[in-house]
Every structure is written in structure tokens, then in C-alpha cells.
Amino acid sequence: MAGRHATLLRHADCHIDDDERMALARLALTLSTKGLHDRRILGAVETLPRSLFVASAHRLRSLEDRPIPIECGQTADAPSVIALALQAAELLPEHRVLEIGTGSGWGTALLAGLCTKVYTVERFRTLADLAFERFSALAIDNVVPSVHDGLEGFARHAPFHRILLAGAVEEVPRGLLEQLAPQGILVAAIGPARGPQTSMRWIRREKGFDVEKIGPTRRVALISGRATAL
DSSP states (O other): OOOTTOOOOOGGGGOOOHHHHHHHHHHHHHHHHTTOOOHHHHHHHHHSOGGGGSOGGGTTGGGSSSOEEOGGGOEEOOHHHHHHHHHHTTOOTTOEEEEEOOTTSHHHHHHHHHSSEEEEEESOHHHHHHHHHHHHHTTOOSEEEEESOGGGOOGGGOOEEEEEEEEEESSOOHHHHTTEEEEEEEEEEESOTTSOEEEEEEEEETTEEEEEEEEEEOOOBOOOSOOSOO
8 A cells, every 4th residue: 555655664663772662661651640551552552663653753752642743634642542442442362453543553553463453444545555654664464454434434344343433523423333243342532523522432232232431532533535635
């Protein structure tokens, strides 16, 4: 999927030096004070160089728990927001996961280290190309990317054990919920782009869905449709 917009990464660029290793350990510690207790996710945060997923001008900021501007006028959510959504999904190594909103690819890469297969959908071709370059540089080979309207899901690969929306919606499309496997979990932030949002979880049961509130959150709004430019 790599295209003309992608900045090529070399495997040598993926080395984590001692300073970044310590910074990632501090980041994981910060996340643990904000409610992240899943040891697998904390370990993944400590070993994944977030600096590779942002432009060079933002690399120092990438080691902090804060949102970061990325290409196409978009914003990558703070690590704690992403990691807590992953924790809410109760991920297991054997899971096949659908992610709606690839973004920088950092959250996707975390998922790839935690689950057997990750299907990720992005509406911007540029973001998808850049993320795929990063996956290749990190030798991540269990991610299936696609560029289309993520709110339609990825029906030809359904059902999924877990579905994660990497952004906020006012309502989860019914068709997306139907792509969950039995006992599958969908995690999404519900609420308006500029208003209060709540992280919520849907669990598919034999006769419908159980819906649980997890807590307040703040995510970038997901937009329907595939981008016609970029």
C-alpha cells in the first residue's frame, strides 16, 4: 500500500536508544496512574517507539501522554486514551480485531502485538500509506489495511472477536455491531465532537447486546465516507 506520500523508514531507524527506552518506561508509568493496569498493554507501550509514528517535529512530544497532530489535518489521540480503549476490549492473543481509524498506526501496532490478526480501516489514503510503511519497518506482518469508509466495517473478513473505533461517534452503526462474533466486544467513544463523550462497550449475546458505560473520554470524531483527496 506504500505510495508517493510515504516517507520510507529503514529498519535501522527502529532502534530504541537508552533515552527513548527510559522515556517509554515513564510513559507506561504515567498510563498506569491513569487506570491502565493490563500488563500486556503496558509492556507493548514500553517497547513500541511512538516517535516513529509522528513527523520529526513532534517526536519529543510523542513520548508524552498528549495528542499529536498528524498528516491530513488529523490528530492522534493521547496514548492513555488509546490504551484504555484497548484495555476495555479485554484483548486475548487469539483474537481477530477490527480497528476503525488507522490514524498514525501507533494504536494498530499495539494491537498487532497483542492479537493474532488486525484489520484496520482508514478513510485517508495518505495516512494508510504512512502507517503501512511504519508497519513494514517494524516487521509487523499481521495487519490487513484498507482504505474505505470504516463505519461500514470490513464485512468480508467478519465476524471479529473485537471491534475498536479509534474516534467518537454519536451512534454506532447497526451494521458494524452485526460484524461482531458471538460474545464479541465493541468499544467506542459516544458523544458529539465538541461535547461530553463516554467510552462504552457492547457485548454481543445470543439475543442482542449488553451495553456498558466505561467512563468519560475525549476522542477525535470519526467521519463517514472515504476521503476524496489525500
